[in-house]
Amino acid sequence: MDSTLTQNAERDAETVQREGARRAVYEASPASDPRSPVMLFSADEPLAMDSGARLGPFQIAYQTAGTLNAQRSNAVLICHALTGDQHFAHRHPVTGKPGWWETLVGPGKPVDTNRYFVVCSNVIGSCMGSTGPASLNPETGRPYGLDFPLVTIRDMVRAQAMLLDRLGIPDLFLCIGGSMGGMQVLQWASLFPERVFSAMPIATGARHSAQNIAFHEVGRQAIMADPAWADGRYLEEGTRPAKGLGVARMGAHITYLSEPALHRKFGRRLQNRAAPTFSFNADFQIESYLRHQGLSFVERFDANAYLYLTRAMDYFDLAEDHGGVLGHAFRGSKTRFCVMSFTSDWLFPTADSRAIVHALNAVAAPVAFVEVESDKGHDAFLLDEPAMFSAAQGFIDAAARARGL
Amino acid sequence: MDSTLTQNAERDAETVQREGARRAVYEASPASDPRSPVMLFSADEPLAMDSGARLGPFQIAYQTAGTLNAQRSNAVLICHALTGDQHFAHRHPVTGKPGWWETLVGPGKPVDTNRYFVVCSNVIGSCMGSTGPASLNPETGRPYGLDFPLVTIRDMVRAQAMLLDRLGIPDLFLCIGGSMGGMQVLQWASLFPERVFSAMPIATGARHSAQNIAFHEVGRQAIMADPAWADGRYLEEGTRPAKGLGVARMGAHITYLSEPALHRKFGRRLQNRAAPTFSFNADFQIESYLRHQGLSFVERFDANAYLYLTRAMDYFDLAEDHGGVLGHAFRGSKTRFCVMSFTSDWLFPTADSRAIVHALNAVAAPVAFVEVESDKGHDAFLLDEPAMFSAAQGFIDAAARARGL
CATH class of the missing domain: 3.40.50.1820 (Alpha/Beta hydrolase fold, catalytic domain)
Known part of the structure; x- marks a missing residue:
């Protein structure tokens, strides 16, 4: 049947594509x-x-x-x-x-x-x-x-x-x-x-x-909420939970800085603009900075590794062990x-x-x-x-x- | 519901289903x-x-x-x-x-x-x-x-x-x-x-x-990263960005509390367990509490409204206006x-x-x-x-x- 052949051909093309994507991810990993x-x-x-x-x-x-x-x-x-x-x-x-x-x-x-x-x-x-x-x-x-x-x-x-x-x-x-x-x-x-x-x-x-466990948990939930995370099997699926990992990084990054440092570096300064845009664009410099932090992080870090290492920190309690x-x-x-x-x-x-x-x-x-x-x-x-x-x-x-x- | 379906009998089943989902969302809204x-x-x-x-x-x-x-x-x-x-x-x-x-x-x-x-x-x-x-x-x-x-x-x-x-x-x-x-x-x-x-x-x-703008921006990005948000058209699509909104709420909720309060209420206590599970389950009580905060919030709040109201707070600067x-x-x-x-x-x-x-x-x-x-x-x-x-x-x-x- 023509339709079966067509279906097979489509499936093959799909498989090849997915395999290709998978390999690309491996190589970029x-x-x-x-x-x-x-x-x-x-x-x-x-x-x-x-x-x-x-x-x-x-x-x-x-x-x-x-x-x-x-x-x-x-x-x-x-x-x-x-x-x-x-x-x-x-x-x-x-x-x-x-x-x-x-x-x-x-x-x-x-x-x-x-x-x-x-x-x-x-x-x-x-x-x-x-x-x-x-x-x-x-x-x-x-x-x-x-x-x-x-x-x-x-x-x-x-x-x-x-x-x-x-x-x-x-x-x-x-x-x-x-x-x-x-x-x-x-x-x-x-x-x-x-x-x-x-x-x-x-x-x-x-x-x-x-509080630190809480912040980590929010980051993990952001990653696991991303459909591209695929229950942790994203490398095989040829996807990457970039959005979830980016959100996790943005949130964590705030905790690495301080209010005075953020105020000094960014304050409420607008991004290349004289007035707010009345939109959800990155109006404020701090927004643009955070988005950049999220984007650059996902290029160098694996989402599952982020889950594992945050968990390792959460579990750490040296007194409890003694x-x-x-x-x-x-x-x-x-x-x-x-x-x-x-x-x-x-x-x-x-x-x-x-x-x-x-x-x-x-x-x-x-x-x-x-x-x-x-x-x-x-x-x-x-x-x-x-x-x-x-x-x-x-x-x-x-x-x-x-x-x- | 039945009479509505009857009225829509001439439409194809797919459209009716989508309409039904849309109505259900409206009614629950x-x-x-x-x-x-x-x-x-x-x-x-x-x-x-x-x-x-x-x-x-x-x-x-x-x-x-x-x-x-x-x-x-x-x-x-x-x-x-x-x-x-x-x-x-x-x-x-x-x-x-x-x-x-x-x-x-x-x-x-x-x-x-x-x-x-x-x-x-x-x-x-x-x-x-x-x-x-x-x-x-x-x-x-x-x-x-x-x-x-x-x-x-x-x-x-x-x-x-x-x-x-x-x-x-x-x-x-x-x-x-x-x-x-x-x-x-x-x-x-x-x-x-x-x-x-x-x-x-x-x-x-x-x-x-x-810092507060930064936290709000992370929440907004979590919502907009959810594919179910559908560029803000989720009500028409019959979807709801529940995961993204839940993550946004979890993160924000931490900022509403204090480290001493979290320590007093939860500390590092485990959730109904004698030992950690060595998994990504909600091992700690604070994790379970936060997940609950996220889940209950999405039942009562609209994701786009959350985007708009956080933005309103970000824009607020009474001195700048004077x-x-x-x-x-x-x-x-x-x-x-x-x-x-x-x-x-x-x-x-x-x-x-x-x-x-x-x-x-x-x-x-x-x-x-x-x-x-x-x-x-x-x-x-x-x-x-x-x-x-x-x-x-x-x-x-x-x-x-x-x-x-």
Whole structure:
């Protein structure tokens, strides 16, 4: 029958189109970025996860800077934030932007790559080369999607420890990171205290607050409300939940800034106009800025990875893991701590840092506390903050002397 | 329904189905709620809007309580907030809940319906009986959708003034409202100073901040990202952007509360479980609560109305309308003001109220300022706050004595 043939031909064309789209998405996917060294772990060396899952095979993408000394005593681990990656001091392969922490890390910088061997790995569950929900599930040959096991901060740290073992790094001179990176620093100091000489958790907390969980949940719902999300199977469908992920990013981005910073940068200024348009166009500069943030984010980040990593932060509660007493997470610790917060950070306010300091005090751990006066909000740790640099410089130099570096 | 189907028997089944869906949406639409008195304005009495549009015919749905005295001197206008309505002291026809301000308004309450004649109207652009984007455009016979002209706070106030004219109310003993309602109160006192004896703007600001515009923009983008929004033509399509509107509401709801209130109410408590599920289910109580807020909101609110009213708040800048000097908005005012804020309100922080008070001081207007100690955040003005009630009682009683009531 002609009609059957026509139907078949249409179906074939459709399939080809969909396959083509699928391939295009795979190829464009940051998950397959080849420009980072990748450490492979076979199915015989699985990652034992908090959920009970054993993930294997898996891989960790990472970057390094500087040289490991003969004593292997000068290693620094940088832990990245929610939407960060391993490109801390190298041009980003997708965005072309400078490394995200070049302000703090580099030759002659507080984390001096002339003196230290610096490692940063993409966290497990992310999408910049380490195994995550966009990776192929070897059991099915399809991307994991929501079949990927839930990830915790502790899982990220365990995977990093496995990477360091492979790299022949027995312990860390310094473990440093902000926001979700700071959570990993705290988890490192708690889980492997003998491997952490000094630790700098910045703009972080020992647990995620109800309000922060709430903001994350709104972002997740925005992604899952997007029909293009397709129950997490969008890579196979050849679609992408760009609108949902964009909305999630826009909302989250507000929480990374501060009202004073937004007022200073944008106020109520109109976008290239003398008068409002009386429409739903981006009349205000802040609207245009946020839309841009949403659009550029979806080009470099995987929606499912966003779901997984926000969930990991929500689950983080270091005290809960230690009978409800945060100090017990650090009992007997010899790690030197420098805890840092920013006055205008309302996502991880100074009170969260103070709680960490009090817990460390309670177990007589050596700790310095720095609250940096800044109106730049949570993202201050990524920005040009001289007070942060000088405090970090002082702490790290002193630790290096104590370590004999 | 059956007779309608019979009448439509000649049409093809698909059209009938689509029509049926459309009708069902119309019937369920709060816009057609018949349980409020409605004041009709003909095409000869249009509303002159800030955008330049002249809206007519249009209608205003309202509710009253108490009795207007012979001197017509005891009228109180209550201005509702973004997602509020005229049901301030009456059971809500859609939700079945008590009136939204029964805590403050009623027999023996600070706004005493035994003494005052209280009016509250649904703002123009909303969806509870007053003309808005869900109403039929008489020129096309279809719902306005985005063809509805942009609404400003001043437009809302002009429409209220036209309603009061019809009701034979020359001036207001008291104009009172919170949040967007407070913006209307300020606009009333500025636009019609001779018609406002006393004014109580609560938890509000004389302009919308960059951060607040940002949060609104995320909500609008969430709605417009929903394919069911259909460029605003969802009523005709028989769809509803419930997911997008739900996400918008979830995000906004966080801003109505406070971190301490969220911590007290929910903390990190899990939802009917001893341990996390390691999934994207609503593990935490706060997640389940937010999802419920989103779901219940979409049952009572129109998505386009949400776009319009958030935009009206964004555009509000009373100083900008008066050469950049807020005090000029109130020059020569004889209105007695009581400005009220709440310590934990971060949407309209006390600084916003202080700016209003300073502007009133600068033009020697009589003003009292009350900052209520509360951890309930922005929504405190809707809640059981004894300090708010007693301050309101004192201010209103004194105003009544001055008015000879």
